[in-house]
Amino acid sequence: MLARLEKHLADLSIRGLELADPARLTEAARALMTTDREQPTVFDEERLAAIVDLYIRTGIQVHSPGYMGRQFSGVVPLSGVIDFVSSVVNQPSSFYEAGQLPNVAERIMADELNRFIGWDQDRFAMVTTSGGSLANLTALLAARNRAFPGYWSQGHSALAAQVRPAVAVGADVHYSVARAAGVMGIGEDRIVRLPLDGRRRIDADRARQALDAAAAQGLTVFCLVASAGTTPVGAFDPLDRLAVIARERGLWFHVDGAHGASLLVSDRLRHKLRGIAEADSLTWDAHKMMFVPAPCTLLFYRDRESGRGAFRQTASYVFDERQDIYTALDNGDKNFECTKRPMIMPLWALWAMYGKSLFAEKIEYLCRLTQEAHAILEGEPDFEVLHRPEANILCFRYRPEGVEVDDLHPFQVDLRNRVKSRGNFFISKVDVDGVAALRVVMMNHHITSGHFQMLLDEIRKAGQSQ
Ligand SMILES: Cc1ncc(COP(=O)(O)O)c(C=O)c1O
Incomplete structure (x- = not known):
């Protein structure tokens, strides 16, 4: 199990959320279950490994630089070890x-x-x-x-x-x-x-x-x-x-x-x-x-x-x-x-x-990164910046030529869903003054401003295919 988690943590590829069809996932989960007819006599290592693999694969990839969507964190792995002891x-x-x-x-x-x-x-x-x-x-x-x-x-x-x-x-x-x-x-x-x-x-x-x-x-x-x-x-x-x-x-x-x-x-x-x-x-x-x-x-x-x-x-x-x-x-x-x-x-x-330095350093990094993301956005005329970030949350809209004001809301909602389903980045959305906006939350220190640039390109691609 530890080796599997280690591999998972070492994978710093940029990935968002692989959203599984719930019916298929139920099927996959059921296929891993011992049936009434089976009498498990030996510990089935492979079954357990498959359960863990499925769990990891279908989760939000909080340790990936592609995860910029929600407020729960890419945890410090050691804290997970202590949680395991607690359990x-x-x-x-x-x-x-x-x-x-x-x-x-x-x-x-x-x-x-x-x-x-x-x-x-x-x-x-x-x-x-x-x-x-x-x-x-x-x-x-x-x-x-x-x-x-x-x-x-x-x-x-x-x-x-x-x-x-x-x-x-x-x-x-x-x-x-x-x-x-x-x-x-x-x-x-x-x-x-x-x-x-x-x-x-x-x-x-x-x-x-x-x-x-x-x-x-x-x-x-x-x-x-x-x-x-x-x-x-x-x-x-x-x-x-x-x-x-x-x-x-x-x-x-x-x-x-x-x-x-x-x-x-x-x-x-x-x-x-x-x-x-x-x-x-x-x-x-x-x-x-x-x-x-x-x-x-x-x-x-x-x-x-x-x-x-x-x-x-x-x-x-x-x-x-x-x-x-x-x-x-x-x-x-x-x-x-x-x-x-x-x-x-x-x-x-x-x-x-x-001590406190681990936390302070990570928090300061993430807030600084969000400032950098804001500065990048200000130089991109096809994006609308909605506020100066105070912490690690940043909201903005993609506004390429041709998107009318009345279409702005559904355009951002669709865009966020497209970005999500493309599977490279996971971002969220929120209504700001009644109009949807794209929202990023920087929650893991693997993200760099280069990744944010890549996100903007991804948004453009998703927006152009809309
Ligand atoms: C400002 C604020 N208050 C409360 C909550 C709710 O916290 P929890 O999700 O831990 O119940 C959230 C969650 O995102 C939040 O952002």
């Missing part, structure tokens, strides 16, 4: 007694990373969650329970008749925040979308007005969510200015840094999150820009007590009434999951082996 020793990490080292590693990583956030060591807290979406939901629950203390146990009936809880977000916020509002019964329609400025960040000057308008409509905004690295273009909301607004109005200030919080470990890039120390909570996906296997999300709270507020339950089989030095490390009451992967282990092991 074999199987130590779920919600409770200290089940996962001792994972729980200690969580505390250590919390302290290590909080050095860059800057919260009071004795007051802050961190829990790991299975993904950024769940972290956003958990933080919003903590915010709601602080604002409306009876809500957890009594639901809506705890609210006075005229109170309509609402959450304020930037117009480009990730859908998981709106989903959280739906899940919590607040209602997606009670999302107050704050206007963006020319760089697609929340416009702090107009945010106050929008919040006043929401209040005038009878909404009680209890939480302001800012993004540190928006999903569409990687924009960083002005945290320092938004923190002031949140504080003035007594709002919980949550920062969704699923994508961009990792920039905190870089001395050069940390300034993008200026004001982070004023936040109440922070979502930080390590499976994005910290290059470990998914999922690995860290949810930080400035104040430990608020963090405890997301869930309020008793369960005698797991939550001990009296804490001791062991149960003090339990997190089962603070995270949604009961059984939870020890997702911190790959991150902690990499940090233990290499």
Whole structure:
């Protein structure tokens, strides 16, 4: 197996996604299964090898320079080795007694990373969650329970008749925040979308007005969510200015840094999150820009007590009434999951082996590469550049002569699909101001600006055959 993975990692050819017909893939997978009539007596090495080969071949090629499409990373291989150990020793990490080292590693990583956030060591807290979406939901629950203390146990009936809880977000916020509002019964329609400025960040000057308008409509905004690295273009909301607004109005200030919080470990890039120390909570996906296997999300709270507020339950089989030095490390009451992967282990092991420099160097390289890609695009008249990249996400459109404005949207959508089906590069698409754009996310350090040039040629070829 290791030899196979080694070969896979050594293959730096430029390739995108080989999208298999699901029916054919099902057939191929079924053909690898032991039938009822067979009595496997010896270990079938070939069958296992074929399973692994099929798995590798049909996956997104995250280690190839052709992979520029999504936010999950070309992982540092060593982190996969630790993940493998986790899978074999199987130590779920919600409770200290089940996962001792994972729980200690969580505390250590919390302290290590909080050095860059800057919260009071004795007051802050961190829990790991299975993904950024769940972290956003958990933080919003903590915010709601602080604002409306009876809500957890009594639901809506705890609210006075005229109170309509609402959450304020930037117009480009990730859908998981709106989903959280739906899940919590607040209602997606009670999302107050704050206007963006020319760089697609929340416009702090107009945010106050929008919040006043929401209040005038009878909404009680209890939480302001800012993004540190928006999903569409990687924009960083002005945290320092938004923190002031949140504080003035007594709002919980949550920062969704699923994508961009990792920039905190870089001395050069940390300034993008200026004001982070004023936040109440922070979502930080390590499976994005910290290059470990998914999922690995860290949810930080400035104040430990608020963090405890997301869930309020008793369960005698797991939550001990009296804490001791062991149960003090339990997190089962603070995270949604009961059984939870020890997702911190790959991150902690990499940090233990290499320190922050591995992460800072990779992040800085990828952000610099995206700047170079932007500069290349500016010199290409048949491409339209949509923004100056702030991190490692870049959106643009291909606009050869003859494509009318009205056709621009379907043209980009088709183009992205053609690039995908040609199989050399994997890129994504996103609507920017209602019109589709091509989107690249630089997530592995094998990509160079030369590869980006090649992508542009590929896009031209795909566009011309349209
Ligand atoms: C800004 C932002 N928030 C939240 C999420 C959701 O994170 P996850 O995919 O880990 O659930 C994403 C995912 O891309 C994201 O970009």
